[in-house]
Amino acid sequence: MLDAAYAEGQLGADEYHDRVRRAGSARTLGELGGLTADLQSPAVFGPPAERKRFGRRHSGEYPARTKARDGDRARTVAALDAARADGQLDADEHTAMAELAAEARTLGELSTLVAELQQRPAAPVKPKARNTFRIVTSAAVALAAVGGFAWTIRADEPAAPAPETTINYNAAPPLVIPTPKLDTVVGFIQFRDDYRAKFGDTLVDEAVLHDEHASAVRRAPDNGDWTVDYTYRGGFDRSNSQVTTRKRDAVDIDLAQVNTDALGAVLNTAAATLNVRDGVVTHLRIADTSWVGRPAITVFVRNEVSQSGHLVLALSGEVLETNPYER
Template identity: 30%
Template sequence: MGDFRARDADRDRAVETIEAAYVDGQLGDADRELRVSRALSAETLDELTGLTRDLQGAAAHEVVRPAPLSPAQLHAVASDRRPARTGLVVAGVVAAVVGVLALVPLVFLSTGNSDWTSSTGIDAPAVSSQAAAAEPASFEMTPGQVRRFLRAYEKRFGTLEAFEVGFFPQRVGVQVPVRGARPRMERWTWDGDWRQDTTAAAVRGPSQRVDAGAIDVRRLFANIEVAEQGLDVEEGRFTHALLVRWNGEPTELNIYVGNELGESGYLSTTPAGEVQRRHPYAP
């Protein structure tokens, strides 16, 4: 039996493992680049496992494979798929209907929900708010998710250029260029899906286009740690990062940290991750 096909989520987990191994010194530059490239193009789970098997901490990102069926389970599945006799089918349908009708009063009494009524007049239970709250966020500020955003942006707009890109813990905000003779842009948000926030408008101020594809994702996250620890912000945590360019100056990737007391600072870097200036908290 062939290996299982890899999903985008599997590839992202593998890339995160490789990046973490690179940051803590397990991999050199060339090895890291080769493994990331192969992980992003991997088609099967075996390929991803082979790229991370020898890395410390890889178990935390291990790909979960579907468990194979036992012979008894295979026999049961095969039996379920055999055509049944007409009499047995009718009997089964009747029994199912009787069972459902018997459960309706119990469902109605236990939920007490009368906001939705079907064509039969039977009240349906509401969706559990706890179950809805348990759903994971679609975007989190991780290396794999940032790469996913860059792929989605290029696919959606056919470019990696923007007037500004803002990375936040659970979303990305982009000023997307609009084609035309004059500089215009639309504001879009990515949180796992695209949402257009504004229609086309004139670009205000001296901002110029930036290339999001120039961001070194690994060094971005390394610099986030530097900013959190080296800007004199007590218990400072990453708040956002802005990719911007002003008045013909070089493009900047500014990383901001803050705390609950309103204290903040930022680290100014190039898109490639070279630190240009530090702006620590100043009372």
């Protein structure tokens, strides 16, 4: 199912490989089910058999969080093209929304983009009595047939039970992927490298890094008058389906200009510098800081009894301002 969803564009490469890895280490049916719960039924399995169910009505629609196929994105772009042609959207709106549609990951994101149009593409039809066990079993039998194996079941005899397969989950060593905290210098470098790989540059309007997640605001694709918000948890996803008008005084901040050696030194001594006993760095904010007149990094420190302080340093590493905790 994951292979089929990847081929249809429901999953990106990183997400596909992550789910395959998690499927290989799953111990329960619930864990496996969670890896496909937000997927549309792959077309490669064909339409499932329908059975009448009494007392229940089929909604006919997937949940908004369901992964979108390439075909869903193409239909949404076609609807936006038609809306542009008949005057519902102007050129800037059409360009920005078409770019967002091309990057959309869920059906809910696509639905939001066309919610105000007079003509909207039909939502994908959810199978009526979807039986995941039957689908997966059918697929397994088909694969076995391709490999040259066939089972013959006589009409007057019960099918022979399938032989049990014992899987030794300890045969291979676990794959451990380190995930550094993003509010450390190692985590920042990881975030910056992944950002460059995703967008092809290191320009942001603003970035905020917490220990396990981060956010970034950058220009919308092909339209510098708009911005798009992204969240980061090992990969980048849009935090919403809307675009926002970019501030007139916004500046491009180049993460490549951050002096990581100086940043690491500041982070290591931040708690002591700010007089926060047993304090830890809670998050970093990289933005155009008006009171210092240039892009800067604000480092926030807090301890378990809510004593806190923060300091501001230039991208070059020069400390511009300190606001220590005062007893």
